[in-house]
Amino acid sequence: MARSKKGAHRGKGKNGGRGGGSTGDRDDTYRSDVVERADMHNERFEKYYRAQSILTDDEWQEFMETMRNPLPTTFRVAGSRQAARLLNGTIKDTHVPHLAGVVFEGESVSPPSQISWYPEGLAWQFNVSKKVLRKSPEFKKFHSFLVFETEVGNISRQEAVSMLPPLFLEVEPHHRVMDMCAAPGSKTAQLLEALHAQDTVTASSIPTGLLIANDSDHKRTHLLIHQSARLPSPALMVTNHDASIYPAIKIPSEQTVFPSGTKPRVAAKKQYQLLFDRILCDVPCSGDGTMRKNPGIWKHWQPLDGNGLHSLQLRILQRAMRMLKMGGRIVYSTCSMNPVENEAVIAAALKSIPGFELVDMPNHLPGLIHRPGITTWKPTVDRSIFTDFATYEDYIQSLPESRRADSKMHPSHWPPPPSEAVELNLTRCMRIYPHLQDTGGFFIAVLQKKPVPTTAGQTLRKEPSEGKRQASEVDALETSEVKKPRLSSDMDTSADPQAGGAPPADEPEEALPDDLGDEGAPGMDVDANAPPTPAETSSDFRQRTKGKGKAPGNADPNFKENPYTFISPEDPIIQTCIANLRLQPSFPASNLLVRNPAGEPVRSLYMTNALVKSIVQHNDYTRLRLVTCGTKVIGKQEASAEVRREGGGADMQFRVLGEGLPVVLPYIDPEAVLGADITALKVLMEGYYPLCSGFGEPFRSTIEGKATGSYVVRFQPGHINNASLSHDLVLPIWKSNVSVTLMIDKRAKSALSLRVFGEDITTAARDAAQKKAQTTPTPGDAPVLQKGDALLAVQAAAGEAGSTPAPVQAAEEEVVG
Numbered sequence: 001m002a003r004s005k006k007g008a009h010r011g012k013g014k015n016g017g018r019g020g021g022s023t024g025d026r027d028d029t030y031r032s033d034v035v036e037r038a039d040m041h042n043e044r045f046e047k048y049y050r051a052q053s054i055l056t057d058d059e060w061q062e063f064m065e066t067m068r069n070p071l072p073t074t075f076r077v078a079g080s081r082q083a084a085r086l087l088n089g090t091i092k093d094t095h096v097p098h099l100a101g102v103v104f105e106g107e108s109v110s111p112p113s114q115i116s117w118y119p120e121g122l123a124w125q126f127n128v129s130k131k132v133l134r135k136s137p138e139f140k141k142f143h144s145f146l147v148f149e150t151e152v153g154n155i156s157r158q159e160a161v162s163m164l165p166p167l168f169l170e171v172e173p174h175h176r177v178m179d180m181c182a183a184p185g186s187k188t189a190q191l192l193e194a195l196h197a198q199d200t201v202t203a204s205s206i207p208t209g210l211l212i213a214n215d216s217d218h219k220r221t222h223l224l225i226h227q228s229a230r231l232p233s234p235a236l237m238v239t240n241h242d243a244s245i246y247p248a249i250k251i252p253s254e255q256t257v258f259p260s261g262t263k264p265r266v267a268a269k270k271q272y273q274l275l276f277d278r279i280l281c282d283v284p285c286s287g288d289g290t291m292r293k294n295p296g297i298w299k300h301w302q303p304l305d306g307n308g309l310h311s312l313q314l315r316i317l318q319r320a321m322r323m324l325k326m327g328g329r330i331v332y333s334t335c336s337m338n339p340v341e342n343e344a345v346i347a348a349a350l351k352s353i354p355g356f357e358l359v360d361m362p363n364h365l366p367g368l369i370h371r372p373g374i375t376t377w378k379p380t381v382d383r384s385i386f387t388d389f390a391t392y393e394d395y396i397q398s399l400p401e402s403r404r405a406d407s408k409m410h411p412s413h414w415p416p417p418p419s420e421a422v423e424l425n426l427t428r429c430m431r432i433y434p435h436l437q438d439t440g441g442f443f444i445a446v447l448q449k450k451p452v453p454t455t456a457g458q459t460l461r462k463e464p465s466e467g468k469r470q471a472s473e474v475d476a477l478e479t480s481e482v483k484k485p486r487l488s489s490d491m492d493t494s495a496d497p498q499a500g501g502a503p504p505a506d507e508p509e510e511a512l513p514d515d516l517g518d519e520g521a522p523g524m525d526v527d528a529n530a531p532p533t534p535a536e537t538s539s540d541f542r543q544r545t546k547g548k549g550k551a552p553g554n555a556d557p558n559f560k561e562n563p564y565t566f567i568s569p570e571d572p573i574i575q576t577c578i579a580n581l582r583l584q585p586s587f588p589a590s591n592l593l594v595r596n597p598a599g600e601p602v603r604s605l606y607m608t609n610a611l612v613k614s615i616v617q618h619n620d621y622t623r624l625r626l627v628t629c630g631t632k633v634i635g636k637q638e639a640s641a642e643v644r645r646e647g648g649g650a651d652m653q654f655r656v657l658g659e660g661l662p663v664v665l666p667y668i669d670p671e672a673v674l675g676a677d678i679t680a681l682k683v684l685m686e687g688y689y690p691l692c693s694g695f696g697e698p699f700r701s702t703i704e705g706k707a708t709g710s711y712v713v714r715f716q717p718g719h720i721n722n723a724s725l726s727h728d729l730v731l732p733i734w735k736s737n738v739s740v741t742l743m744i745d746k747r748a749k750s751a752l753s754l755r756v757f758g759e760d761i762t763t764a765a766r767d768a769a770q771k772k773a774q775t776t777p778t779p780g781d782a783p784v785l786q787k788g789d790a791l792l793a794v795q796a797a798a799g800e801a802g803s804t805p806a807p808v809q810a811a812e813e814e815v816v817g
């Protein structure tokens with residue numbers, strides 16, 4: 001077996017809670033090494049939640065019983081909407097009918113079913129044992145399909161409730177979106193998909209909006225990069241900050257949307273603070289809603305974790321509120337059922353920053369069953385679940401004076417007085433309990449920033465500022481004044497200018513000062529668009545035109561990422577790329593950047609949209625702690641020895657990368673895209689370097705007539721034997737002297753092969769099968785597979801590349817978990 005079925009279980013994540021965890025998702029913080037059912041008890045848990053009266057006595061048993069049952073397997077068809085629809089069609093019309101009527105050991109097994117509330121039926125669930133997945137040929141095959149499509153990012157294995165928050169944000173392609181606590185990134189992927197709603201099956205759109213995915217854990221930001229590589233986006237930035245003190249981001253006036261009536265004095269300023277239309281606060285929490293997936297929590301759960309996280313959760317939400325545009329929306333979510341992490345945070349945030357309201361969205365997702373937020377609760381002041389103090393004052397009075405200052409409890413742990421709770425509309429929050437729809441436990445609140453009416457027809461024109469710097473938010477001129485949060489000393493952020501401390505009540509709105517000294521616009525204004533002079537070397541030219549997203553001063557010396565350097569469109573290498581790749585004049589060449597200390601286009605070119613470029617150019621990337629931005633589109637192809645011998649290579653250095661092709665495709669001259677059919681695709685699948693002479697006509701003549709280099713091929717829909725290509729497929733190839741290579745990752749190739757040909761016909765699969773045949777162990781003595789072996793195991797599972805029993809089990813644990 002790949003891992004032990006028994007053993008100790010870690011009970012707490014980072015940051016004192018689910019900090020590293022997430023509902024579902026590929027997240028190992030609370031690895032669910034199996035806990036015996038008999039051990040699924042925790043007196044403190046029961047006592048605490050009984051005291052909260054969140055459920056009736058009748059429901060309590062059902063709730064507790066469901067908490068002890070394993071979760072169904074759930075997944076979401078991911079990627080751009082059109083592509084997702086196609087794959088969903090395959091699941092619905094091909095896989096599910098095959099799985100209907102399966103009988104295993106005398107019992108019928110239900111096929112996957114669509115999650116009723118997920119839009120367009122793109123999310124699924126099924127509840128079958130590992131034994132069925134292993135032994136039933138039909139389910140084994142379906143499982144292989146899931147493993148492959150998960151590997152290449154077309155399917156996201158995600159807990160059902162974890163899919164909810166992005167659906168309540170209703171992101172549109174022009175929105176400026178912030179995901180405050182984003183790693184590992186399953187919700188980030190959903191937000192990106194919404195930003196890319198205009199994508200087609202083959203081509204990506206370039207949204208005018210923006211998604212910043214942030215996480216305070218540097219290592220985990222790399223999970224975000226991995227996750228988002230599945231939907232390459234020029235509109236993405238990944239940052240590494242403590243969300244509760246997220247810095248103000250500057251944007252120039254041309255990226256600012258001025259509401260009508262903006263004072264000329266304000267509009268004339270050069271820089272403003274970027275405000276967001278949508279912010280997700282999926283905050284670190286104690287995670288007791290994930291107990292079904294992470295049964296180790298049973299052993300360690302205690303309510304002081306929730307008490308301890310409350311302050312951080314509140315500060316993150318308050319920071320989000322200060323970065324929101326008027327009319328903008330925040331979704332606050334946790335996978336905890338504890339009111340101290342939920343309604344208490346919402347109530348304290350609403351009280352500390354006026355001008356916000358909870359949005360009532362009970363029927364937003366028809367079919368979703370949830371309960372209203374609660375208006376009163378009983379925090380415990382110690383581990384023994386002492387919940388008898390009705391107010392903070394009662395509690396603090398009970399302490400000897402000498403201990404009061406050390407208390408970890410805050411007034412905001414307690415519920416507001418009943419009339420205030422009604423005023424705050426806390427019942428508009430949404431609570432999801434496991435027994436309602438066989439899910440994990442979850443909490444969601446949707447907040448909106450509203451204009452604050454003052455006298456007839458007028459609104460307050462007060463803006464929050466970034467501490468002493470008076471950074472204002474011109475996008476939201478008509479917002480409320482922001483009061484200093486009523487937090488106790490350890491939560492008070494006003495001393496930190498980046499934490500958004502509140503301005504004096506009468507501070508007028510101000511744009512950021514034009515003269516930012518060390519943070520002014522970087523070097524692109526140095527005649528960057530003048531073409532290279534005849535005397536100038538490429539390198540000189542680059543020095544002159546460099547537009548690094550880095551400014552001196554204010555920089556964070558501990559931030560070690562490479563700088564971001566925008567390359568001038570006139571750069572000789574860019575010009576060569578444009579010519580060789582046949583990119584049309586509309587190609588946004590000025591949005592290409594490189595990431596290396598020298599700022600030279602030596603390996604990969606990334607593409608951003610205009611807004612991301614603007615942010616990179618107007619902010620010190622070390623202050624932003626920018627881990628990545630945009631998406632890789634063009635990469636250097638080392639010329640083969642053969643090409644170099646022939647004197648070639650210099651002109652052929654760059655090619656469109658497979659991952660960047662959807663972004664670049666709309667700009668490639670259609671005449672330059674080669675046409676082919678499913679037969680040519682089969683040849684390219686079956687060999688690493690098939691000879692040009694091995695293709696049928698007309699593709700053979702087309703490709704034989706081409707010089708060495710990078711090309712893009714559009715495969716038309718069609719059928720051969722049992723294989724079927726139902727839609728256009730566009731892929732990059734590399735033509736050498738006499739052969740051709742499909743330039744996609746071997747896992748993507750295998751997934752594609754399974755989808756189109758019904759089996760893995762790739763060379764990698766054949767090689768793997770051969771290798772396995774030579775080393776097949778005797779049953780019972782099988783090797784433990786590593787993560788990267790999963791594909792191999794899947795081939796075995798699907799019976800397509802030899803079969804050994806143990807690796808199949810390993811693959812199951814990768815996906816079914």
Ligand SMILES: C[S@@+](CC[C@H](N)C(=O)[O-])C[C@H]1O[C@@H](n2cnc3c(N)ncnc32)[C@H](O)[C@@H]1O
Nearest residue numbers: 019022181182183184185186187216242243282
């Ligand atoms: C519940 S998880 C987020 C899950 C994520 N939204 C998803 O759907 O994949 C909470 C995340 O918050 C991060 N985190 C903890 N404290 C933070 C802070 N102060 N600022 C930003 N992120 C923080 C943790 O590293 C963790 O990745």
